Amino acid sequence: MKKTITLLFITLCSFSVYSADLVLNNFNDITCYTGVSGSFGSTMTTVNGTGVITVPANNTGEYIYFSLPAGFDVNPYQFLKISVKSTETNYRFVPGLITPAWTSSEDWTGTYKYTGANAWQDIYIPLSAMTAGSAGTYDKIALKVAVYDYKPSFDMYIDNVTFVAKYVPDYSKDVIVCNFDNVIATMGGFSSNTISTTINPNGTGNVGVVSVPANNAGGIAVNTIDKINTATHNKISFKVYASQAFTINFEKLEDKTNNAINTALGLYPAYTTPNQWQTLTMDISAVTTNTYSNIVLFAEAWQSKPAFTFYIDDITLVKNGIVSAVDIASDAKTSVYYSSLQNTLNIKCEGDGLLELITLTGVVTKSVNMHGDTTLELSDIKNGVYLVRLKNSGRQDIQKIIVSNKL
Ligand SMILES: [Ca+2]
Numbered sequence: 001m002k003k004t005i006t007l008l009f010i011t012l013c014s015f016s017v018y019s020a021d022l023v024l025n026n027f028n029d030i031t032c033y034t035g036v037s038g039s040f041g042s043t044m045t046t047v048n049g050t051g052v053i054t055v056p057a058n059n060t061g062e063y064i065y066f067s068l069p070a071g072f073d074v075n076p077y078q079f080l081k082i083s084v085k086s087t088e089t090n091y092r093f094v095p096g097l098i099t100p101a102w103t104s105s106e107d108w109t110g111t112y113k114y115t116g117a118n119a120w121q122d123i124y125i126p127l128s129a130m131t132a133g134s135a136g137t138y139d140k141i142a143l144k145v146a147v148y149d150y151k152p153s154f155d156m157y158i159d160n161v162t163f164v165a166k167y168v169p170d171y172s173k174d175v176i177v178c179n180f181d182n183v184i185a186t187m188g189g190f191s192s193n194t195i196s197t198t199i200n201p202n203g204t205g206n207v208g209v210v211s212v213p214a215n216n217a218g219g220i221a222v223n224t225i226d227k228i229n230t231a232t233h234n235k236i237s238f239k240v241y242a243s244q245a246f247t248i249n250f251e252k253l254e255d256k257t258n259n260a261i262n263t264a265l266g267l268y269p270a271y272t273t274p275n276q277w278q279t280l281t282m283d284i285s286a287v288t289t290n291t292y293s294n295i296v297l298f299a300e301a302w303q304s305k306p307a308f309t310f311y312i313d314d315i316t317l318v319k320n321g322i323v324s325a326v327d328i329a330s331d332a333k334t335s336v337y338y339s340s341l342q343n344t345l346n347i348k349c350e351g352d353g354l355l356e357l358i359t360l361t362g363v364v365t366k367s368v369n370m371h372g373d374t375t376l377e378l379s380d381i382k383n384g385v386y387l388v389r390l391k392n393s394g395r396q397d398i399q400k401i402i403v404s405n406k407l
């Protein structure tokens with residue numbers, strides 16, 4: 001029985017131009033003036049090359065701040081990155097840009113939290129929800145630590161306070177959609193599950209964590225920066241990790257501003273080896289490019305299963321290595337028709353020709369010399385997307401087919 005699942009989005013950030021990172025304070029050779037407000041009660045101190053503050057109990061708005069260079073412009077930057085360590089865990093940071101007149105623009109919408117439990121964790125705090133202003137508008141950046149999290153007083157270590165430059169994809173290569181570190185997409189969970197960012201349970205860096213409720217779908221929706229072009233990037237890959245096997249049994253590409261424009265992929269990538277990171281790949285080369293800009297992944301949708309959690313990382317649009325390398329002739333004297341019912345390829349061919357069935361990684365799995373019209377049996381071919389290359393009279397034609405043996 002299908003259940004209705006509605007999108008519940010939280011905005012984490014957005015993207016535009018590029019410049020270099022700016023380290024504000026590493027508590028070693030790069031330092032800037034810092035201060036604290038009200039009941040923090042002490043200034044930030046430096047111990048062994050890291051900053052230390054005592055966060056007050058039940059903080060309702062006290063903050064630490066860092067001075068910005070003269071004429072600072074926040075526009076080229078996407079995140080403020082801080083390295084944090086404390087025994088207290090699961091508390092948040094509210095950033096605020098402060099003008100010389102002590103007015104501020106703050107962001108209370110984010111979900112960036114310290115989850116490290118006494119391990120160092122890099123926290124990437126998006127800057128997009130604050131008013132950017134122009135060069136010189138702001139001269140300080142403040143952080144409210146554990147504000148309204150109702151924590152007891154605790155010591156927090158902080159290091160490497162850095163503005164991280166915005167990410168601009170290079171479409172001649174693989175494009176990172178989200179790595180939960182320096183590239184974080186706008187993303188959301190669904191009505192019955194949550195997503196968040198945490199430290200990698202088996203490796204380095206940060207990863208996404210997706211809850212899957214009992215007897216229901218757990219999912220993640222991730223916006224791409226630009227529309228997905230399946231002619232140039234024909235695969236989506238992502239890493240997953242869990243303590244049990246599971247299947248991504250519903251996947252869609254959608255328009256992020258109008259999810260009525262969508263296509264279901266029906267690819268069912270499966271995570272098979274618990275407690276190891278595994279890269280899953282979805283071939284989207286059969287999908288016609290549209291205004292798709294949102295990748296939707298559901299785990300165990302509509303299954304009667306207990307609740308579990310999976311981790312996800314490195315969601316990537318993979319550059320297509322094949323289409324650009326071939327030359328497609330529209331006047332080739334051949335045509336091809338795939339019958340999924342009979343699982344045959346039926347080729348119309350004038351005179352002699354060569355037919356090749358090629359996987360998307362470029363492996364020729366079948367090669368047949370044709371003498372006129374030809375029927376090719378595909379029952380020994382695995383289901384999936386293939387390229388059919390037809391060479392005839394010095395021309396060649398490439399067509400994509402999906403083999404789905406229904407018998
Ligand atoms: Ca340091």
Ligand SMILES: [Ca+2]
Nearest residue numbers: 179205206313
């Ligand atoms: Ca990562």
